[in-house]
Amino acid sequence: MVQTPATVERFRAYVAPALPLADWDGLGRMSEHWRLSDIASDTYEGPTLIVAGRQDATVGYAGAWELVQRYPHATYAVLDRAGHALPHEQIGLFTALVAEWLDRVDETRAASAENR
Numbered sequence: 001m002v003q004t005p006a007t008v009e010r011f012r013a014y015v016a017p018a019l020p021l022a023d024w025d026g027l028g029r030m031s032e033h034w035r036l037s038d039i040a041s042d043t044y045e046g047p048t049l050i051v052a053g054r055q056d057a058t059v060g061y062a063g064a065w066e067l068v069q070r071y072p073h074a075t076y077a078v079l080d081r082a083g084h085a086l087p088h089e090q091i092g093l094f095t096a097l098v099a100e101w102l103d104r105v106d107e108t109r110a111a112s113a114e115n116r
Contacts, residue, residue, distance in 0.1 A: 002055075002081050002082065002083070002089040002090075007085065007088050007089055010088040010091075011085065011088060014088070015085075015088075042070070043069075043070050043071065043072060044070065044071050045072060045073065046073065046105070046108055047073050047101055047104035047105050047107075047108055048071040048073060048074040048075070048101075049074070049075050049077075049097060049098065049100075049101035050064050050067055050068065050071070050074055050075070050076045050077070051077050051078075051079065051086060051094065051097055052064045052077070052078050052079070052086070053078075053079055053082035053083045053084060053085075053086040053089070053090075054078050054079060054080045054081070054082060055080075055081070055082060055083040056082070056083045056084045056086070057083060057084065058083075058084040059084065061078045064076070073104070075097065075100070075101065077093075077097055079093055079094070082094075
């Protein structure tokens with residue numbers, strides 16, 4: 001994780017207040033059964049964004065590459081200098097990637113509406 005005064009402040013402002021509200025038992029049960037390999041092999045044709053942190057010690061980054069084949073319109077990015085708190089560590093790049101993905105979603109919706 002990139003630890004700077006800015007990332008610490010974002011953690012304190014956005015993550016820490018939510019921690020007491022988390023259902024830790026429920027999250028534990030979900031994580032026991034969550035596996036990327038369990039996802040159906042069907043493809044999804046819509047715009048997709050897959051972002052991983054190169055230094056993510058919680059879930060890693062390499063396994064997410066397997067998803068790309070199921071999402072033919074996916075952008076896949078591995079951000080260096082980012083761990084599991086990627087949106088807080090690489091806020092500018094993360095924001096740009098999400099904005100571009102949202103543009104593609106809007107374009108897809110508009111094209112779909114025209115074809116109805």
